[in-house]
Amino acid sequence: MTREEVYATLNGVFQDVFDDPSIEVEDGTTSADIEDWDSLEHINLIAAVEQEFGIKFSMGQVVAMKNVGEMADIILSQIGD
Amino acid sequence: MQATFTSFYFLCFYTCILFLYYLIPKKTQWVFLLLTSIAYYLLTGNGALILYPFAGCGVAYAGMRVMAGTEDGRKRRAALVGVVAALVGILFLLKYVNFVIQTANGIAGLFGIEGEALRGLKLAAPLGVSFYTFTLLGYVIDVYNKIAEPQKNFFRLALYGMYFPTVLSGPILRYREDGAQFFKPHPFDYREVTFGLQRMVWGFFKTLVISERMNLVVNTVYDNDMSYGGLSVWIATVCFAFQLYTNFSGSMDIVLGMSQTFGLKLPENFETPFFSKTIPEYWRRWHISLGIWMKEYVFYPLLRTQAFTALGKKLRGRFGKKRGKQLATFSAMFLLWFTVGIWHGGDWKFVIGSGLLHWAYIVCGELLAPVYGKFMEKCHINPKSGWVDGLRILRTFFLANLGFVFFRAESVPAAVRLLKAGACFWKLGVPDGGSVFSLGLDVIEAVIAVVSLLILLTVSLLQRKGSVRERIEKKKLPVRFALWYALLFYTILLGYYGPEYNAAEFIYQGF
Numbered sequence: 001m002t003r004e005e006v007y008a009t010l011n012g013v014f015q016d017v018f019d020d021p022s023i024e025v026e027d028g029t030t031s032a033d034i035e036d037w038d039s040l041e042h043i044n045l046i047a048a049v050e051q052e053f054g055i056k057f058s059m060g061q062v063v064a065m066k067n068v069g070e071m072a073d074i075i076l077s078q079i080g081d
Numbered sequence: 082m083q084a085t086f087t088s089f090y091f092l093c094f095y096t097c098i099l100f101l102y103y104l105i106p107k108k109t110q111w112v113f114l115l116l117t118s119i120a121y122y123l124l125t126g127n128g129a130l131i132l133y134p135f136a137g138c139g140v141a142y143a144g145m146r147v148m149a150g151t152e153d154g155r156k157r158r159a160a161l162v163g164v165v166a167a168l169v170g171i172l173f174l175l176k177y178v179n180f181v182i183q184t185a186n187g188i189a190g191l192f193g194i195e196g197e198a199l200r201g202l203k204l205a206a207p208l209g210v211s212f213y214t215f216t217l218l219g220y221v222i223d224v225y226n227k228i229a230e231p232q233k234n235f236f237r238l239a240l241y242g243m244y245f246p247t248v249l250s251g252p253i254l255r256y257r258e259d260g261a262q263f264f265k266p267h268p269f270d271y272r273e274v275t276f277g278l279q280r281m282v283w284g285f286f287k288t289l290v291i292s293e294r295m296n297l298v299v300n301t302v303y304d305n306d307m308s309y310g311g312l313s314v315w316i317a318t319v320c321f322a323f324q325l326y327t328n329f330s331g332s333m334d335i336v337l338g339m340s341q342t343f344g345l346k347l348p349e350n351f352e353t354p355f356f357s358k359t360i361p362e363y364w365r366r367w368h369i370s371l372g373i374w375m376k377e378y379v380f381y382p383l384l385r386t387q388a389f390t391a392l393g394k395k396l397r398g399r400f401g402k403k404r405g406k407q408l409a410t411f412s413a414m415f416l417l418w419f420t421v422g423i424w425h426g427g428d429w430k431f432v433i434g435s436g437l438l439h440w441a442y443i444v445c446g447e448l449l450a451p452v453y454g455k456f457m458e459k460c461h462i463n464p465k466s467g468w469v470d471g472l473r474i475l476r477t478f479f480l481a482n483l484g485f486v487f488f489r490a491e492s493v494p495a496a497v498r499l500l501k502a503g504a505c506f507w508k509l510g511v512p513d514g515g516s517v518f519s520l521g522l523d524v525i526e527a528v529i530a531v532v533s534l535l536i537l538l539t540v541s542l543l544q545r546k547g548s549v550r551e552r553i554e555k556k557k558l559p560v561r562f563a564l565w566y567a568l569l570f571y572t573i574l575l576g577y578y579g580p581e582y583n584a585a586e587f588i589y590q591g592f
Contacts (some may be wrong), residue, residue, distance in 0.1 A: 038361060041377045043384045047393075059385065060226030063377045064257075077244055 001079055006053075006058050006072050017045045027069030053079060084125040084208060084249060086335045087289055094124070099274075099342055107266030114263070114343065119247035121210065130207035133171065138235070140167045141217040145224050145231035145238075161225045165218065172214045175206040180427030209248035215374055217242050220256040222378055229257040237264055246336045250329065251348045252370035259347060267344030276550055277341030282480060282569050283540075286336030287327040289576030291537060294530045295324035297521035303489050303499075312500030317521060318482050318503070321489045323534065326355065329368070352542045355481075358473040360442040363481060368442045371424065380417045389413055411444050425488070430496060434487025434505055442480055529575055 007025065014023045018036050031037040037045070046062055049055075049071065055078040057065075065071050083091060098117050105113055119559035122131040147529035148157045179201040185200055192463045220241070223229035232238040242261055254260070302309045309317070330351040350369050357363035364372050383389060389409060397405030415437075422436015457464045483500070490496035518524055543549050553564055 031510075038365075039380065040414075043381055044406055044410070047390075058226060059382060060223070060228035062381055062385070063226070064228045 001076070003072060003076065006075050008066070009052060010049070010068065010072065011074075013048050017041065017048050025068045027067065027072070030067040034068065049075070055079060084121075086246075086249070086332065086339075087285060094121070095339065102267075102343060103269045105267060110343075111237065114244065115236060115240040118240065118243045118245040118248070121248065122243070125208065130205060132242045133210065134177070134213050135239065137168055137171065137213060137434055138239045139219055140164055141221050141242070142232065142235045142238050144221050148224050149231040149233075157225060161221065162244075164221045168214050168218055168221075172210060173579055174202075175204055177423065177427040178202055178204075180423075184429075209250075210252045212247060212249075212253060213242045215253045215308055215371075216247075219374055219378055220260070223255070223257050225363060229260070232256075232260075240264075246339045247347070250336070250349050251334045252333065252336070252366075253374050254347065254370075255373070259345075262345055270344065273344060274342045277338040279550055279553075279565060280338030281335050281571065282333040282338075284336075284338060285576065286533075286568055286572045287331030287334065287537065291530065291533045292324050292328040292331060293577035294522060294526060294533070295320040295327070297526075299324055299489065299523035303491075306490065306495050306499050306502075309499075312519060313560075314486075314499050314503035315482075316517065318486055318489075321485050322355070322478070322482055325389045325485065325488070326351075327537070353544060354380055356474055356480055356541070356545070357477050359477060360439055360446060360480060363477055364439065370420070375417060375421055379420055380413060383413045383416060384410070385454065391536065407447060411447075414440055414443065415583045429493050430487045430490060433493060434484040434496070437485050438487065471489040533575075 010025055011023065014025050014034070015021050018034055018041065018060075020034075023034065031042065043062070046057055050057060053075050055075060057074060061074055065074065085091065086095075089221040098113075102110060102113060119131065141164055144160045147160035149280040151157060166267070182199045183199050189199075220229060220232075224231045228501035232241070240263055241254070241256065244254075244263070247254065278516070299317050302313050303321070333350045337347050337349070342405055348370055352366040352369065354363050354367035357366055369433070384393075391408065392412065393409035396404075396408045399405065400408060418440035419432060420436075421439075422434070425431035425435045456466075457469075462469060487493065487496040487501075490499055518527060522530060540549055543552070553561055
């Protein structure tokens with residue numbers, strides 16, 4: 001899977017979780033850029049991403065990832081394994 | 082020496098430390114801070130109790146070394162479980178065992194067993210036991226999750242756990258963000274030191290001028306809760322909201338300012354919380370370090386346990402995707418808010434006032450959100466208009482105040498009695514005694530309180546647009562000096578301080 005393909009899938013997950021079809025994410029996107037992305041929705045988003053890509057984030061990754069770029073890096077490293 | 086930062090002897094202690102800190106070799110500054118932290122414990126009469134934080138650091142250190150020495154998941158997990166059990170166990174014994182005993186006795190009473198079925202324990206707790214326990218727990222969990230480097234030097238870990246400015250009231254530190262700076266050399270930086278001192282003056286203004294005055298009104302009503310009702314209850318409760326805020330955020334200004342004079346940048350704990358439009362927003366801006374700790378080490382791990390994942394699946398199957406997801410989150414949030422409440426103290430008044438009541442607010446807010454949206458749409462009201470925001474701020478402040486009634490009252494029954502008395506609408510027009518000046522502050526004191534609150538409000542509004550200290554820094558020298566000296570003398574002249582005055586302790590130091 002290429003980074004672009006990861007982002008295409010991530011856009012779908014974000015749009016579904018936040019119920020907003022206009023969301024387009026990129027490397028620098030953070031919780032501050034999406035209105036409903038609070039601590040409650042963060043964990044739902046993580047679960048949805050895990051399900052979509054068939055991966056599992058570690059607890060450290062869940063709390064330490066700072067933006068969507070870091071999320072994409074982790075996804076790529078896990079699906080590449 | 083009094084532990085509180087506003088005591089004269091503490092300020093002498095701090096001044097000596099600050100001078101010596103920049104005179105000694107830079108490489109030894111962290112050792113000096115450790116020694117002063119030990120001295121702080123000993124000089125404030127904690128004597129043998131210092132063994133508790135030392136033991137806590139020892140347990141955390143041992144656990145980290147085990148984790149650092151192996152990649153075996155089972156061994157690492159066993160080390161983590163051992164550290165968490167030991168630290169939480171000590172905290173439970175020191176702070177919560179009597180809460181459990183009292184609750185058990187209460188339940189026994191319901192079944193007709195009279196007297197004290199179980200006897201409480203009398204254990205003295207060291208200063209700031211909750212704060213250093215949470216700081217150490219977070220660090221060890223981060224090491225387990227491989228997002229923080231394990232500390233190799235026990236004494237460095239001891240400084241991180243026992244750093245004296247944070248002992249009384251936090252903030253709860255995160256090693257992966259704040260840890261490394263403690264051990265770096267800090268050359269004297271005039272700007273950092275003056276900024277730190279300025280922030281400390283602002284903290285003294287909040288605690289000594291505002292909080293102590295509010296305290297008089299609060300005590301008048303809450304210490305005689307059978308005698309007051311109607312408007313008096315609400316005046317005292319709003320005063321308590323400002324007392325608690327100025328006391329806690331003021332102590333944070335002193336802690337963060339003091340740390341800045343040592344070249345250390347600690348995390349912010351407040352961000353003008355009374356301007357929040359919703360309860361979740363309020364908790365993102367009030368005691369921020371506790372909120373982050375609870376989110377990272379309680380809420381997220383809880384939601385990712387097998388039990389909650391299974392519960393979520395079951396609820397989604399039964400109630401549909403959206404509602405099922407919501408219900409699973411609400412159940413985890415119940416445990417989260419119970420923990421937040423009990424962190425504040427082993428008493429049901431804290432569990433309710435700072436915990437479960439806020440859980441109920443958030444759940445109701447989530448469930449009623451669609452109804453609210455439809456209502457606004459039907460009435461053609463723009464939900465983002467200024468006056469709607471104003472009403473939401475007032476609503477959030479009112480809801481937080483209901484929690485403060487429990488927080489400050491003697492007990493849950495006393496809080497309920499005060500809320501009932503406060504609802505006596507025929508007494509809402511005029512406070513008991515016929516005048517607001519019969520509640521502990523005479524006319525002059527009340528004027529000083531109002532003027533000081535207006536200064537706080539003005540600065541808080543300016544803070545929303547950026548650093549006020551940086552803005553003042555850009556002014557001409559006479560203006561800068563006039564502003565800071567005016568604040569300093571205002572605080573010295575109008576603050577409640579000095580050995581003859583028995584200053585109220587930092588409210589959060591009990592935790």
